[in-house]
Amino acid sequence: MLLEGVPASSGIQIGTALLFHREDFDVPTYTIDESEIEKEIKKFESALIQTRKELEEIQSKIQKEMSSIHAGIFSAHILLLEDPMFVDEVKKEITISKLNSAAAVKNVVQNIIDQFSTMDNEYLRGREADIRDVVSRLIQNILGKEKIDLSSLKKEVIVISHDLSPSDTALMNKDKVIGFATDVGSKTSHTAIMARALEIPAVVGLGKITSYVKTGDLVIIDGNRGRVLINPDGEVYEEYLIEQSKFQEFEQSLSMLKDMPAVTLDGTHIELACNIEVPEELSSIQKYGAKGIGLYRTEYIFIRKRTELPSEEEQYESYKEAVEKVAPEAVIIRTLDLGGDKFASSLGIPADVGSMMGLRAIRLCLQYPFIFMPQLRAILRASAYGNAKIMFPMISRVEELRLAKVMLDQAKSELEYEGLPFDPNIEIGTMIEVPSAVVTADILAKECDFFSIGTNDLIQYTLAVHRVNEEIAHLYEPLNPAILRLIKQVIDIAHENGIWVGICGEMASDPLVVPLLIGMGVDELSMSPIAVPEVKKIIRSLTVEEAQKITQVAMSFSTANEIESYVYSEAMERFPDVLMWIDHRLH
Structure with a gap:
């Protein structure tokens, strides 16, 4: 099967697919009594501190392994947690609407995301995924949920996902991920930026690749032309081996x-x-x-x-x-x-x-x-x-x-x-x-x-x-x-x-x-x-x-x-x- 999307990072890679699903979870929404308001605010504040600590650890890891510019992505995440307007709006939602803290965070952030989605600038619209990432982490900490990541990979894989958040890419074992392919995204999305920084092939905006791929499938990522081939036959596989070699020679000639x-x-x-x-x-x-x-x-x-x-x-x-x-x-x-x-x-x-x-x-x-x-x-x-x-x-x-x-x-x-x-x-x-x-x-x-x-x-x-x-x-x-x-x-x-x-x-x-x-x-x-x-x-x-x-x-x-x-x-x-x-x- 051949799927076509947006070529986000150049190169050709052939490997085994890993279907990566970030855990989806429902955010419970319920009203609280007046006596519970202070308790929910404290729960929110505690989760803010925990989330900030986790992001600082991720930022430090990125700083050492990649560069300060990519570590800077997490500075923006931390700034959201420190933004007085954001914090005050959540506390107001808890106090006035009498909502539980997780639901209050969800409502306030949705308003922010709605503003980003109307922006004309493609780069700024692409930051919506960053906001969702940090808020997902914050809500999981409020709810006490365990997080999953790509840090424990044991063999080389091509990651297939609906989307990859900044945290996903920061925590993954970069020696083992040889390519990305996602349902959504653009050339300015975080997934694309990180793929180019890592100099590995990536195709984004594929629509429903997660519906067609299962873990263990043979996948070819063509980041030059924005193509992904799933379980290609022997002839196509051999053709792409030759293509891969030719592209490596081409890159060497450009250097x-x-x-x-x-x-x-x-x-x-x-x-x-x-x-x-x-x-x-x-x-x-x-x-x-x-x-x-x-x-x-x-x-x-x-x-x-x-x-x-x-x-x-x-x-x-x-x-x-x-x-x-x-x-x-x-x-x-x-x-x-x-x-x-x-x-x-x-x-x-x-x-x-x-x-x-x-x-x-x-x-x-x-x-x-x-x-x-x-x-x-x-x-x-x-x-x-x-x-x-x-x-x-x-x-x-x-x-x-x-x-x-x-x-x-x-x-x-x-x-x-x-x-x-x-x-x-x-x-x-x-x-x-x-x-x-x-x-x-x-x-x-x-x-x-x-x-x-x-x-x-x-x-x-x-x-x-x-x-x-x-x-x-x-x-x-x-x-x-x-x-x-x-x-x-x-x-x-x-x-x-x-x-x-x-x-x-x-x-x-x-x-x-x-x-x-x-x-x-x-x-x-x-x-x-x-x-x-x-x-x-x-x-x-x-x-x-x-x-x-x-x-x-x-x-x-x-x-x-x-x-x-x-x-x-x-x-x-x-x-x-x-x-x-x-x-x-x-x-």
Whole structure:
């Protein structure tokens, strides 16, 4: 049987399945007497202490075995347990609703999860599983239930589960788990993140794989193409043994490109940079042979502080670490790109549930200087230690960019008065993510030093398609003629005005799109560190003249399907070894 899902972590693995069911349990719900309220609150508080202790032990284990960034996942879990709003809401539910403590926790957390499920950001929606994990542990401690885990594995297995929580992956015997496959999940889910960190194949979002697999079945995980084969016949098994060997050889060949420049066959250099969220990811830049950071997402610093804003000093230390470690290469720091609803509970900002079209990113920052100014000051202070650049997200009109620059100048004046060092000539970039920014790119170009095209949002806003909506996901087309024309228009205008332009969305690492971007004249591509070797190989496999011809022909077609078929055929002639490990979308 063949099942297809989301390829979450590359690689091919063949092994024995272990069907892992986390224990499902019903949370008893009943009313309590007035005299029992204090007892239930104490039971809740005791479970909080126990759960925190368990999470700290798991965090310590992860810190030693993997890295601080993955251990940091559990910092967020602990913060939930310490969140005064969460604790107070549970106590209020126990006191006012007279509910038993386990049921009170369940009700309060469901409200939090409902908020996460409406968020537009796929990464933030993926944190719903993290919340469920920590709350499940908390409720089990309230109820005194025994927990099960994957720590006692004796032989190599491929874990098949409905989902894997952070605790599941943290406690498993990592020498024995050689692959994951789950019913649910996305590329940004915790299971996918951990699989990539462990560098083992994973396929998520398979629907009902747990209904088809039993422990002991022979399973093949194809993390390149998002496929899982259950009990394959002998012929298919032998084919995949060969495939596995070929892929290992391919990965080895990519590793040899690490220290080679990203230069086309006719000598044109394309800057390859990385998208990162926290300084702990910096080691990946060097590991995969990238040059600098094309997108430093600053949201994590704010998200992890659930009840208060991060201080200027905290932000400064994070940005400074990145700038110092990457110097002399550039670090492009994007200012906060979150919606007002993320701050509503703790800061008294009116919630704006329609954050994609509402109070988010630069709009939020301009409206609330007490959020924006400390970040601008922190970025400027970090710029004294290397090559930092600043980038403003979701610019939809030139007035926003001009006002952001005024506030940046104000921050500069403050630092100068205080005698704090900074780069007075720090470059300013504008993210091009909405159609209005494309149409007025000639105006915006005169106000900044570079453009960075955020293709993920640009596609969604232009085509009116939310890519996580399963019913219309097929309409999310990176190769739609409208999208390619918009990107080409922005690149041309940027160059006409003497500024450079980069791409920091997923299109920057798509093997079928990279030749088109080169043909359009893009100067920089920024992506996940692990994607750098493949893109570097593509760049080194063709000339700019060839890329321009491919782009010219591709843009003469009327549909995304026609463009994709053509580009696929051209790419197969130049770098077939890259394409053989991905699914052709039309297949």
